[in-house]
Amino acid sequence: MSDADSGIAKIFMHGRSQAVRLPLAFRLPGDRVRVRRVETGILLEPMVTDIDAWFAELDRFADVPFMEDGRRQPPMPEPEDLFA
Numbered sequence: 001m002s003d004a005d006s007g008i009a010k011i012f013m014h015g016r017s018q019a020v021r022l023p024l025a026f027r028l029p030g031d032r033v034r035v036r037r038v039e040t041g042i043l044l045e046p047m048v049t050d051i052d053a054w055f056a057e058l059d060r061f062a063d064v065p066f067m068e069d070g071r072r073q074p075p076m077p078e079p080e081d082l083f084a
Helices: 051-061
Strands: 010-014 017-021 033-038 041-046
Touching: none
Parallel strands: none
Antiparallel strands: 010 017, 033 041
């Protein structure tokens, strides 16, 4: 089994930056990615530059209830009467 088949990428230096050469099956669209540290390593995500595509991505959360149990806001303290 080759590295490309097993999901293993090559890391190399490009000038003073570290770069990753992704196997063809893992190529991302565009020329930029969002990089985040996660518990077990680093996550690369494609950048969504088309606003319609961005809203379409949000649609996948449409069935997820938001604040299903309601809002649990602590009571606001009574303001001081500064002119009493």
